[in-house]
Amino acid sequence: MRETVTAESVPPPAPGAADYVALDFANSAIALPGGQFIDLLGTPESTNRWLAERGLAPPGAGVQEMCVTQLRSLREHVRALLAARVAGLPALPAALAAVNDALTRAPTAPLLYWDEKRGPYRAAPCPVNEVLDHALATLAANTADLLTGPDAERLITCDSSPCNRYLLRHGRRHWCSTRCGDRARAARAYARRSRPKPG
Structure with missing residues (x-):
């Protein structure tokens, strides 16, 4: 079941998301209690908004469904790599290949151009059709x-079911938000109360 995205339904960014847009990206597909699901990249409009809010595209960049599909695909590969890192397992080759392919999409050095009046000059290309590649x-x-990097050791998954978000652990905190922490504590308290009493 898909939920309509409202400010109240979207949890705040997980710890570490302010430092790593990759965490925010991986967490843009959010599982909620009751089988509900929010996809912040669910439509071209919401994807344009998400990219613009993070400085990854100009407002109104016009990202189309085909581009959204590519972003969602990369997100699944990023989530697979984060899951492998958290579990201490080898990375899936397809996930590595997808991230490496994306890394090569944007030039890292300004390209050489030649203007008839000014002569040679260098500039980084980023026309509108390359917004997605960027x-x-x-x-x-x-x-x-x-x-x-050094923060990889702190990467964990939220410890509150059914949450599927990743975060960087700070101290003993194992939840992505206060809402998830409250839910996990309530579930533990309920489990303690529900245990049969030794008789």
Whole structure:
């Protein structure tokens, strides 16, 4: 069941998302209690808004459904890599290939151009049709930075079922939000009360 996205239904960014847009990207598909699901990249309009709010595309960039599909696909590969890192398992080759492919989509160096009047000059290309490639490359690079940097040791999944979000652990906190922490504590309290009393 898909839920209409409202400000109240979307949890706040998980710890670490302010430092790693890759975490925010992976967490843009949110599982909620009761089988509900929010996809912040569910439509071209919501995807345009998500990209613009994170500085990955200009407002009104006009990202179309085909581009949204590519972003969702990369998100699943990023989630697979984060899951492998958290579980201490080898990465899926397809996920690695997808992130590496995205890394090569945006040039890292300004290209050489030639103007008839000014002569040679260098500039980074980023016409509107390359907005998606820029966003994919930025998200992939940030994923690689997270997975290979010192914060990778703190990467965990939220410890409140059914939440599927990732976060960077701070101290003993194992939840992505206060809402998830409250839900996990309530579930533990209910489980304690429901245990049969030794008789």
